[in-house]
Amino acid sequence: MNATAKPADESAAGKAATDAWLDEIAWDERGLVPAIAQEAFTNRVLMVAWMNREALRETVTTGQAVYWSRSRKRLWRKGEESGHQQRLREVRVDCDADVVLLKVDQVGGIACHTGRHNCFFRRLEDGRWVEIDPVLKSASEIYGK
């Protein structure tokens, strides 16, 4: 086997030692699972994003939430632009092993790119989606553009 054919962390020995828990995840046909980020101290649901194997491994290794951006087709280290990282407290998986739940501390108290505490700021009221949670920080303040 040509050792240069794979990145170091995918070597057979490394995989055997560390990745059994990743093999138990029921990755979908794209190699992804949905991941829910839940605020550890309030239990509020912050957001849902997608993870591939690398994202989940790096999340656990570094203790900071890392997702897979489907639009940008690359790892998305949450907070890399906004500073709004998510510090990992706990990782859970559901009965079918096809959804991951992260309990996190949300840096800055803002998880949504719209500057709100979380992404679920619209509630259905009389057949209409109504914005009920405030913008805490404008996009220009967060992203400086």
Added chain:
Amino acid sequence: MNATAKPADESAAGKAATDAWLDEIAWDERGLVPAIAQEAFTNRVLMVAWMNREALRETVTTGQAVYWSRSRKRLWRKGEESGHQQRLREVRVDCDADVVLLKVDQVGGIACHTGRHNCFFRRLEDGRWVEIDPVLKSASEIYGK
């Protein structure tokens, strides 16, 4: 137009009157979105399932959670066999409109088909998934088989 070509609830007039909020959902290529069920009074995440348009409409109309079973390819009225219905308190949608969050009261205090309070009963501990939440009722008690 042949009136028999579509089910009654998809008629143009009915759609215009009632379904604008459903059109705002970013259904995936299969016509589905993930739906998180969260226990209203504890904020604990109970489960994640999938919804199509009919499931979400019926959930809102009846006030009981209805999902789309991908394995059985039919509507799954949560609790239809177990009795563990989910009574709807609130529906939210996220910033991209591609995830739905239901706040519910969980009948029987059991959401998972394994007889546990919720489906996220395994936590990652030292590289292993460990079952940390108890079975409250056996499958034979729930399903009578």
